[in-house]
Amino acid sequence: MTAELEAQEFALTCPIPIAQYPNVLLAHGSGGKMTHNLLEKMIVPAFNNPLLEARHDGAVLQMGEAKVAFTTDSYVVRPLFFPGGDIGKLAVTGTVNDLAMCGARPLFLSVGLIIEEGLPMETLWRVIQSMRQTAAAAGVAIVTGDTKVVDKGKGDGIFINTAGVGTLLTDRQIAPSQIEPGDTIILSGDLGRHGICIMAVREGLAFESEIESDCAPLNNIVSRLIEAGVEIHCLRDLTRGGLASSLVEIAQAAQRQINIDESVIPVREDVRGACELLGLDPMYVANEGRFIAIVAQKDARKALSLLRDHPLGADAAIIGEVGSEDSDLVTMRSAIGTSRIVDMLSGEQLPRIC
């Protein structure tokens, strides 16, 4: 087959229209609509299996007698060090949090390093130390790994992949498919700090007080809810694409309407100011230590109080409910009482935020 014919055949079968998108764009990795399309149209169908189709932060696997949660993320954040964290802390935290969102106790992590030739040895050492400290704080062990080095100019300092496994803390399935009309949506804290912190460093912006990333392992605050017997239907951490994209994904996966109230969503004043300055909407800004819990209405007050008793949940708030409409939309009531439909992040807002 000639190269041209071969290209034509692929053009016929590739599920992303090549005429429109001949090349992968930064926005395909932003966590918004284009990422969603790439996953839904190309990757999930290619690897066709029901676990991927659950569209959750991780997969729950039956392995022998045990139920095991399994997840992975790669971290390509720029800069490598920022107020409140660094790529190593993020790489451990992110995967711990994805396991926690499956209702699992995170136990073991793998680490894959892709290092660019020329990275200062001291930088590598600082990143490794940070991973070690974060793993110890979260109570997980790093048990297997791999190190690759690529030529100068073919990477960007260091990229880190972590995968993680954990055992389930509850027999109850925690997933978008489990949400029900009337369920309460609780947000664990204020939005936007991680994204704004990264943007401020990148753009050289100085605010009155330094904005630190909210990057933190969520496994302990989540296990507190589970151990107290709260009827949790879904959990989701609010990373790339922010609260808005997460809610839209859940609504679509569950085929349920979600209604939230803008006025009760906590955003710090300095973060709100920075968002205005940068032209960003905090609803779409990435967080690394914030999540939503969608719980049975009867347990909402109990869950809120448990969250508020934990340092990572001090600003937790009930922000909405699952609707009974026949719809998969997310609607938001504004402070002045109007209502609008919330969409996923479109295009690239904040590339390489995690």
Next chain:
Amino acid sequence: MTAELEAQEFALTCPIPIAQYPNVLLAHGSGGKMTHNLLEKMIVPAFNNPLLEARHDGAVLQMGEAKVAFTTDSYVVRPLFFPGGDIGKLAVTGTVNDLAMCGARPLFLSVGLIIEEGLPMETLWRVIQSMRQTAAAAGVAIVTGDTKVVDKGKGDGIFINTAGVGTLLTDRQIAPSQIEPGDTIILSGDLGRHGICIMAVREGLAFESEIESDCAPLNNIVSRLIEAGVEIHCLRDLTRGGLASSLVEIAQAAQRQINIDESVIPVREDVRGACELLGLDPMYVANEGRFIAIVAQKDARKALSLLRDHPLGADAAIIGEVGSEDSDLVTMRSAIGTSRIVDMLSGEQLPRIC
């Protein structure tokens, strides 16, 4: 603390001498002596735990009632497509093989993609299709994943991380620590095809017949040995650093001497010719479908015959034995009867071979 003081403190504690190695070099990722040093001096002690210290291709974890093998590798091979395979096939095969080397049945994989902005969509589609086909052929499911996009010039087309989990096929521990004096070392087939195939494409070399990578999933051939009850003490696939580096790693981890016989190690004539042309020693060239089994002497013939009955083991050969000397050296008898000590690959031989 000033930046200078901070740098000094790190220089004091960083276990790799920064004066000698201020930056990470390509050779730190070659799978040879410098990789070994980086892992042994910095990474393994930092993540201090007995599972990493087993220095195996993966970790074996107790999870609830189940024993689970867990492993990861990143793939940065250049070019992305080569005779006999591509980065997608390699990424599935490599992790399947690492699980197989733990004596596990590979079941589930995660996939982390780091894509460089501008990668042709068609290339991504070909890689995804290849992963799909390889996973189906190996009988594993891809159940969770992550996609990141980095700016043009900050990556190299596509890097892939896979992690994998599987259940153990046997209660017997399969690891370097289990080898015993008198054990037989069996090599599953001819050496060097993957590395030479990659180098030939990269250097634009044409041989009489095209040399194809040996890239293949080894889980079926390994499970054949286990299911037949062969007393296997250690398994190791012969990737970066080749047969020589693998044997040295095992000898050092087990604190046992290993003695092999050069004249019985199968290397194809075309591969041997290419190695001479390129100044490479086939003992150090990477393979992606070859492994050694270190088995109890009493089962050596049985194991050899089982391997030879499988298409991937047609050229299997007994190449040596575990010595009873008080030593951790690898020695090799040459065709003319002399004996020499085999060392790890030093420096970079073949960067980005996998």
